[in-house]
Structures are given as structure tokens and as C-alpha cells.
Amino acid sequence: MSEQITPEAATDAQPLESRGENRSQRPSSAAFRSFITSGWGERPDLRPQPGPAAPFAALRRARLSAQFPGVRLVVPAGGFKVRSNDTDYRFRPHTAFAHLTGLGTEQEPDAVLVLHPDETAPDEGSGHTAVLYLRPLAGRDTEEFYSDSRYGEFWVGARPTLDDVAALTGLRTAHLDTLRDDLAKDVGPDGVQLVVVPDADAAVEAVVEEIRAAQDAGQDDTRLAEALSELRLIKDDHEIEQMRVAVDLTVAGFAKIVRDLPVAVEHPRGERVIEGTFGAHARLEGNAVGYETIAAAGEHATTLHWTQNDGPVRSGDLVLVDAGVEADSLYTADVTRTLPVDGTFTEVQRRVYTAVLDAADAAFAVAVPGSRFRDVHAAAMEVIATRLAEWGLLPGTAEESLDPEGQWHRRWMVHGTSHHLGLDVHDCAQARREMYLDAVLEPGMVFTIEPGLYFKSDDLAVPEEYRGIGVRIEDDVLVTADGNENLSAALPRRADDVEQWMATILGD
Template structure:
């Protein structure tokens, strides 16, 4: 059917061309040719203001809001008299005018309780109270304020013009009153932020100093830096050092989880179990097919969106010779008969807390004697790490316990040619050829949580109740490793579980995800039968 161009169409196109900047205009000022939007005629603008029913988002306090005051109080006491700026960050470009799904900065989420994609561009500010005020005398150090874009609902022109915030484009979203109700934090229009940042800033006694979470939003960091430089803090290196101290404190503060955080991680682990179930159900029909690693990845990713926010990190589906590759995330391989299949995956729930689980499966449902030997060695290593983890122990204690088992096994098999004690010494470390990575890390809002803490606060610190961490030893026998027997080449095994430290010792949070040899085989058989 031919297309009929009317006189009105031609007039419309002429208006569009007249409004579009020419080729000599700067790139950032040019129009986007992806689509033709309505012209901004007065008639259209008036028409768009009428005939809409209000869409009020549900307003309920988040469960996390009960725990936010204690977190903010601890942060304020660490930096009395200073203004703390924590941006949520902005969407990151995937290509041209397409953004990745927005995920707020971890520190912003921790100190507001906001997850998902409510608040791109928002900024949390902790303002110091007057030291002579009744609040200060009662022990209060700061007043938190949240700065956000107001709702672009149908009463505004932005409703249909603004593709980022306009609710015609993105649907009803939380604005000032909604986010205030959700978080319990006083909430203001983002337009007021510049004045709020610069108020009373100075280097003289009694004036306010500022710190910012630097990496969350480069533009906000630059704005804070401009305010500091204009008010007596001209040295970027000194300012950056102050910001690093804020980042370090915020990272360390997350090491001990409150009951809400532990509950969210349990939800993430339970969802991750469902994801593994889905993978194992699909496994028999995927074997031998092109990109069957991705077929399995797709099953897990589907569960992550059904039961959570998304995956907590890029999923590793590594079969055969891919399994010894520590960060194999292309997932382009074929899952083959007789191989071992290593899956490292975790679901991030809506609060942004994630699980981190690794299981290694015999593709055909039964371990061969060789596979069983290697798998059991890793399982024994993990159990040794778990037994070393107790209140008062350190991450180094877990590490050394796991490594001793691995070194002994490698020596017993004739692969490690030196004495076990020599290999375990700082001057040796030969066993690390087959286990180069660490075997434990904190877990929470980030899969590798609290990573900006100092060494002495992390690896060298005592493990205390409330800490959540992984234990994940492995053995990685690369396909091209000529120092191991040929039959072992191309086999990789990792077993990773999530652990909560309690007053009575460690608890396997992920105990319901099978890992003992007989249990794994039974699990695989049950899931295979479920597809028939």
C-alpha cells in the first residue's frame, strides 16, 4: 500500500527541520533523530494538560527505614561538624541514547534504604547541627536531607517532554512526599541542592567542611569540589584524602549486618536456589547444543528478574575447559557429556542485597571417580575454612585453613613436588598455581562488599557476629597445564557458600543448596525428572 503525504505532513516536517540545529552546531546541541516528537504548539500544550486521571504511587515506609537512623547516627558521629554528601549517581550510557538499568550507588542505598531505580540523580546530605542547639546537647550531630527531582506528573509540561522523569514516558514514580514516607528522611527539590551545599562552608573555626562519596557521581563531586575551592579548601589532594576517609568508613560500617540485612541476604540465597533448580531442569536438553552455557545462563537470569531485581553480578556458566578459567563470563561454550560444569551465580533482591553461590556439577548427573576425588578435596578445604571461622578468628585464618588442605591434597597426588610446609610458607606458595584467588570475602549490597576498608579492618580484623561472608576454595587445572596428569587437565571445581557469623559460631546460610556428592547427584536426578 502506498504512503500518502498530505500538505499537513509536509508542514509538520518543515517545522521539525526549522527547529533542528544545523550541522555546524556542537554535537551536544543537535536533535536526536531517533523519533519525531510532537511540536510544542500552544494548542498541543493545552490539550496535554486535560483529560488525565491522577496516578498516585503507593506510599508505604520501607522495611529498611527502621534501620536507617542508627546507620546515619554512626556516620554523623564519625564526622561531627562536617557536611556529608552521598549521591545516588546517574544512569550510565550503554550506547548512544540507551542507558543501562539504573542501580544506585551502594553507599546511597545503605544510608537511605532505597534500592531498585527510584532515585537516579538524587543526593543524600547530612547537615551538621548547630553545636549550641538543643539537638546537639541531646547528642544529635546531623540532620539528614534527601534532594530529589519532583514528580513530573500530568500537571506538568515535563510529563510528556522529559523522557527521563516524565511519567508519560516512565510511569508513576516516587517524588518528594513519596520518598519522604518511604525513607523517613526529610526530602526536598533537587533545585535547592546548590544552596544547601554551599551554606556556611569555610575553613575558619565554626564553619562547615564537606566530604563527598567521590565515585558515585563525577558531576556532583566536581560541584562539591568547586564549593570547597571557593571557600578555603583549594588543595584537591587534601580534599580527595578527606573523601577517601568517608568512603573507607562507609565501607567498614557495612561489615556487621543488622537483622534486616541478614534477612535480605537469606531471601537472595533462597531465590538463588530457585535459579539453580531452573538450570538443572534445563541441563539435560542443553547438553551438546551450541552456546548451551548461555541457554543455562538464560534460565538463571529469568529467575533473577522474576524473584529479584536482577543478578548480583555477571553469571559464570563454565563447562569443561572453561571451568578452570576464574572469570569466564562469555558463556559461549558447549556443555559437553563427561565434563564438569561450574556455575557461579547470585540473585540480587529488590533491596540490592545479593547472594554469591558456586556449585560444580557432573554434566551427566554422576561423578566419575576422578571428578569425585577432585570435588571432595575442594569440599574438605571448604569445611576446614568453615571450622576455622569462629568469633575472634580472622579472614586469614579461614584462608590458611583452606590452603593447607589444598596443598596437602596436591602433594598427596604427586602434583605438588615440594614439601607442604614449604609451599605454605610466604617464600613458597607453589600450590597457588592451582588456587590463585582468595577464598573468602564479605557479602552484602556488593558481591565483594566492604572492599574499600583498610586491610587491617578486613583481612586482619577479627570476625564478629553479624558478619556475612563467603567461603569459596577451588582447584583449577587448566587445559594447557603440563604439570598435572593429562586426565586432570580441563577440570575446574569451586564450591562457594554464604556464611553468617553468630554468637555461637558460623552458620551456613546456603545450607539448603546441596553440595555433598550424594546430595548433588540426587538433586540433579530430581530436577531432570521434573522436566519430563
């Protein structure tokens, strides 16, 4: 007797990974396949012009090439990241990939840039030939066209062709299917070494590891990660232009925040009103926000990375807004302003705000060529420690607090004063210490200056009048040949200027 299969058993027999298809009612008949893949007109030839970043990206690749003679460099764009079940976050390429190709926004998931060692490379000044491997547009006679919800044209729009991407970037292009064989060519202990950007694409890393293991060609990828971060420490002209775009868009977004403060006060989750106002502006005018917006009112401003943004915005309080627009090129601003909800600082709020502003001004004074990056923070801390001592909040003198064995003032500012800024909000993060913290400042560096003071509402070490006040002022600074430029200077900083600016917007 044959065994009967119950409905329960039939369900259990379905592989778990395929059960997401249970909601699908996509037809699969031969008649349907024939009909949906026929009767389409010719696509228009929309061959793009070379992107404005293309010549700069070529120079960046040449600089990287010089550091790795004879080494094959693998720089993946990365793939989609799952948001929930079978839905993904909006795609953003890996920063190093964007920097070396000039591609931004949501272009080319799964693509891989490879710099093949080649002493006869056509790229001027480079010892490598750069090839961009990607998954190109599938024909309308393929199943991918209509059935692939991740890559199919019917689902996500037409992908560019190999020729399209070559025209846009100036790079050679190749089908992703050829990547594995091309990576393995001549790899070995006495041949080509193979390195890959770590943590960019697990699937590509696995292929690289398999090739290296088969050829006994072990290689440390750390140096490549360092070099890619350090390549961005000094911005070129195109990068500086894009930083200006991102900052200008951000300044406009802050004005919209002020305009909507009365709405925020009326809403039980007014912080979300602020976040939503800025987020909509960033998405309309740029690619998105460069990081999760901090909209911290009242006591929430004493939490450094408050992104829950679910609290009320109350009259009489301060609201700390830390936000940046990411331009379509993926360069982001990072600006903070602490605003009086009613448009006017109280006496204590102004006292704290002015101390933070003075600390920022001291940092700007040393953010010049020849100083070290660490000097910017030290200058701000001198002011912070001095003010806290003047207010009687330190258990000793400012000098004792500034000593490495003291540091009492850091109770109220535990973060650093500056970080590099660019394609990442915390850019160049894998650079070596001697190239970052201990580095001498050079023209073309872009970083933040963002001192703050944060007095929590239950902090018994400060008088009650300070409790619940958090202030941070953050600007984006470009080091120039003869000093620096505050890229975000169009956004008022001084207390009187902030009040006047807010009054103008609110019509008071």
C-alpha cells in the same frame, strides 16, 4: 549578494550533541502542547508506608554521624549510565546511598543524601540532620511530563513526590534545585567541612569541589569512603534477613539450572542456556542477578571469571556455575556449585571435587568469632597444599609450599578464599586492611567461603587426567555468637548429595 546555505552546510551547522533528536518526530505546536497537558484526572493518593529498612537506616546514619562531627556528608545515588548512544543501563543506586536510605531497585536517579551537621538534630543519637534531595514528579502541565525521555512521566512512569519519599524513608526531603546552596552554607576553613563519596556522581563531585575551592576548604574524601564500607562489615537484623532472601532465591535458581541441563546439552551455546535460566529466575523473583553469571563448562571452568558463556555443555564434563540473585533490596547472594553434566562424577572429578570440599569445610571450622579473617583462607590452603602434595603435583612438601617463599599450590588456586558479601557482591571493598583482612571475626559478618582447583587443559605440570577440570564450591556464611551458619546449606555440597539431588530433579 547573500551567501547561499547548501544542505550539507546546514547539516554541519547542527550541533553534534543535538543530532540524536533527528529521529524524533515529536510535535511542538502550541495546540499540541495545550492539548497534551490538559484533561487529566487527579492522581490517586498512594502515600507509601514507611519501608521496613527505614529504622535500620536511621541507626546506620547515626553511627556514621558519630565519626564525622561538624562535617557535612554528601552521599549521591548516582545517575543513569549510558549503555549505548542514548540508551541507559537499568538504574541502580550507589551502594552507600542504598544502605543509608533503605531505598533499592530503580528508585531515585540523581538523588543526593546529605547529612548536615546539627547538634540539635532530631534523629536520635545523631549529630546531623539527614536531608534527601531529589528530582520530584513534574506536573502534567510541564514539558517534562511528555517530552523528557529520561525523566518524563509519559516515558518512564510517574516519579514519587517529595512527600512520598519522606513517608517511605522517614527522611526530610527537598528539591534537588536547592542542593548547591545548601551544600555551600557555612563552608570554610573555620566552618563546616564538606566531604563527598568519591566516584558516585561526577556532577555532584564537581559542585562540591567548586564550593571547597571557593571557600578554601579542602577536604579528603577517602575517610568517608572507608567509613561507609566499614559500616557494612557487620550486618544488622534487616540486612541478615535480606541476605537470607537473596540466598534462598539463589538456591531455587540452581534447581532450575539442573532442570534445564538437558536443554543446555542440546544447544550449541549451552552455557547461555544456563545463564538465561538463572537470569530469568533472578529477574522474576528478585531485582536481577547480583553480578554477571559464570556458566563455565569443561575447560572454561578453569577461567576464574568466565562470563562470555558462549560454549557448549558436553556430556561427561563438569559445569561450574557461579551465580547470585539480587533481591529487590539490592542485597545479593554469591553461590557456586560445580555440577556433573550427566549427574554423576567420574573418579577423577570426584577426587578433585572432594579436595575442594574438604578445603571449604576446613575454612568453615575456623570462621568463628575470635579468628581473623585471614585465618579462613589459611585453613583452606592447608588442605589444598596437602592434597596436591599427596597427588605428587608439588615440587616439594606441603609445608614448603605453605611457606611464604614457596606457594607452589597457588598455581592451581590464585584467588582468595573469602570476601565480604552484602549490597555489593564484593562488599566493604574500601575498608582498611586492619578492618578487613586482619580483622577479628565478629557476629553479624557475612562473607563467602569459596576454595577451588583449576587445571587448565594445556597445563603440563599435571597428569593428563586432571587437565581441563575446574572445581569451585562457594557458600555464604554468617558468623554467629557461637560459630557460624551456612546460609546456602540448602544447596547440596557433598558429591553424593549433589548426585542424588540432581537425580531427583531430572527424574532419574
